[in-house]
Amino acid sequence: MNFHVMTLFPDMVRAGLSESIIGRAAEKGLLSVEAYNIRDFAFNKHNKVDDYTYGGGAGMLMQAEPVYRCYEDILRRIAVRRNKEDVSGVRVVYMTPQGKLFDQDIASEFAKEEDLILLCGHYEGIDERVLEEIVTDSVSVGDYVLTGGEIPAMAVVDAVSRLVPGVLHNGDSSETESFSDGLLEYPQYSRPEVWHDRKVPSVLLSGDHAAVDRWRHEQALLRTKERRPDLYEAYCLKHD
Numbered sequence: 001m002n003f004h005v006m007t008l009f010p011d012m013v014r015a016g017l018s019e020s021i022i023g024r025a026a027e028k029g030l031l032s033v034e035a036y037n038i039r040d041f042a043f044n045k046h047n048k049v050d051d052y053t054y055g056g057g058a059g060m061l062m063q064a065e066p067v068y069r070c071y072e073d074i075l076r077r078i079a080v081r082r083n084k085e086d087v088s089g090v091r092v093v094y095m096t097p098q099g100k101l102f103d104q105d106i107a108s109e110f111a112k113e114e115d116l117i118l119l120c121g122h123y124e125g126i127d128e129r130v131l132e133e134i135v136t137d138s139v140s141v142g143d144y145v146l147t148g149g150e151i152p153a154m155a156v157v158d159a160v161s162r163l164v165p166g167v168l169h170n171g172d173s174s175e176t177e178s179f180s181d182g183l184l185e186y187p188q189y190s191r192p193e194v195w196h197d198r199k200v201p202s203v204l205l206s207g208d209h210a211a212v213d214r215w216r217h218e219q220a221l222l223r224t225k226e227r228r229p230d231l232y233e234a235y236c237l238k239h240d
């Protein structure tokens, strides 16, 4: 899986994704994350990529042409790697609070792609015309406004990467945890058995695997009902 992030702050993206599980997966060649500086595709001598908005109003807008040139450069690289001229099907994900709310289902869908281009906005946004021309998916990471799309893009790369085969060592740990079956994950405990007078639930020490599974499922249901009634309702509808 190859991620291509179009941004004005490539170092931010590289720093955020070069360590831990994603960094190790990249070192192993299971995935790649390339950050492209849109400023490198400016077409004026000052490397300016923003301008005032037509119609007035506060703030600056990212111009269409540098974004488009950056996109073309990424497509060219993908075409070379694939040894194919037509790479028109590559998805371009624009990070915006106006997008579809990112969730585990979208992450699973993106994980099927060989290449994914992520576009990060800044300032007051990006000229609509280039968005119309290249964007296939608009994604939001929540109903709040961040200063740019870099942190959302990193969240998407992280959530998608851990679904790529081999990235998580334990083959099924991305299956059992929160959201994979529509429920939040049950609580977990490690040593010691008693900490600050709090005991590990005795069923977990019983060695009775069926009882442990039952308890965990109950806890997942209770927790989801209490913390995410929306998910609980959807789960109940699906499972009668």
Ligand code: ADE
Residues within 6 Å of the ligand: 095, 096, 097, 139, 140, 141, 142, 143, 144, 145, 146, 147, 148, 149, 152
């Ligand atoms: N850019 C700014 N805020 C954002 C958000 N909530 N989701 C995605 N991209 C964004």
